[in-house]
Amino acid sequence: MRDYYEILGVSRGCDEAALKSAFRKLAMEHHPDRNGGCEEAAGRFKEINEAYSVLSDAKKRAAYDQFGHAGVNGPQGGPGGFGGADMNDIFSEVFGDVFGDMFGGRQRRSGPSRGQDLRYDLEITLEQAYAGAEVEIVVPAAMTCESCEGSGAKPGTSPTVCGSCGGAGRVRASQGFFSIERACPRCGGSGRLVLDPCKDCHGHGQVRKQRTLQVRIPAGVDDGARIRLAGEGDAGAHGGPRGDLYLFLSVIPHELFERDGLDLLCTVPVPMTVAALGGDIEAPCLMGGENCDGNCKMTVKVPEGAQTGRTVRLKGKGMPSLRSRDRGDLVVELFVETPTKLTARQKELMRELADLCGEQQNPKSASFIGKAKRFWEDVTGG
The missing domain is CATH 1.10.287.110 (DnaJ domain)
Known part of the structure; x- marks a missing residue:
């Protein structure tokens, strides 16, 4: 052997x-x-x-x-x-x-079985993700037929035990040296036969209907988050428990803010004069109350001599954390805006300002010009 x-x-x-x-x-x-x-x-x-x-x-x-x-x-x-x-x-x-x-793997049983889980894709706004929201959704789901109470048989009648499998839902057949077990072909594995089917569910014991649900979206959820609603899926067969409903959230892109973890990013234009002299500007925010005024605006202090790309970080003004009391920051990126459509007088004043400004007022320009001159001299050998 x-x-x-x-x-x-x-x-x-x-x-x-x-x-x-x-x-x-x-x-x-x-x-x-x-x-x-x-x-x-x-x-x-x-x-x-x-x-x-x-x-x-x-x-x-x-x-x-x-x-x-x-x-x-x-x-x-x-x-x-x-x-x-x-x-x-x-x-x-x-x-x-x-x-x-x-x-014998994945056998279908003639007794109660759990209903199928369902998926629902839900779009929410950044404002809803920020503060949380109560939303109403309509979900098509399998419901237990009220007419036959899930039996599948016409009211006043009952399903009969399948004679082929004796109600087991499984039949065995010999093949070679071992036996094979399969779902009963007559009853489809249910172990029961509906001879006089219910007219509403056509013998299935379930009907598909639209269900309206109120769903609470917690504050701080992110794009791609999943929420499980236990027992809100399809009805189970033969009195089995309902499946679950899974909500897959997607946050609609916002026209002002971008999200980076718990931080909110926002680009705000700054007049050239304010950037040069320093001052206050208004920036949008998502929450009212003590964090901003009633119009969801915040005052941001612009430092003197601010350049495009400089950021001002406002602590604790970003997104709330889903699992703690932490909050992200609101990061305001400054974009220095050059004035357009100047009047003759305004242009005259700008030329006067240009004549008065030297290297101390434009240190980056002076540094760049020095580097450019050295580059040209290296290229030309001058």
Whole structure:
């Protein structure tokens, strides 16, 4: 009799994951259904199953490692006996995600089952994300039919037990050396037959309706946030619990603000005279009360000689945190605006100012001109 480790192509010290991976690969390769009922493949398949049934059991594997085949061929074992293992259990464990109903994985039950979860994409404004909001949404969802109370049968009648599966919802059929369990084809796995269906739900026990829900959006939510509403999904079958409703939030881009974590960024134009002399300007904000005046404006102090790109940070005036009492900052970026459409007198004053301003008033220009001159001299060799 061949060594079980050799059959599966694994080392004696392999872990459970490697053992299962090797078994899956070989079992898929040599499955009788994939080899047209070939007897050689069926024998190899049986040998692989026997090896895995022993090595996947910690106690049997220890006995096999110590005594070899004699350690597992006791009264419940024997060659080809799989050590008393239930083949349906083995395939449910290893192939539940591949074969589904065939080997017992993902079985449909005739009893109550949980309803499906639902997804709802909700757009909100930055203002709603900032302060929180109460919004109304309309969600199509499966509801228990009121006429038949979810039975699917015409009022005054009841579903009957399926005669093919005896109400189990599953039927077994022999295929080769093992049996296969499938959903009952007559009742579709429900275990019941509706002979006189309800006219409102047509025997399904559920109807799809529009539901109106009031949803509370917490302050501080960000784009991509997800909110779970327990029990607001589809109704469960046969009296099972409802599924959940998941709201996926997307924040509509704002025309004034950009969000960076908890900070709010805003670019504000500053008159050239204010930037030169210093002074106060108004900047928008999202919240009233003590943070700004009643028109959602804040006063920002512009330092003397401010340049485009300079930022003024207003502490605690940004977004609230969803999980703490922290708040971000409002970051105001200054954009120095050059005046346009000047009158003759204004132009005269600007020329006079230009004549009066020297390097001390324009240090960046003087520095740039010096660098440019050195560059030209290097290029021309002058």
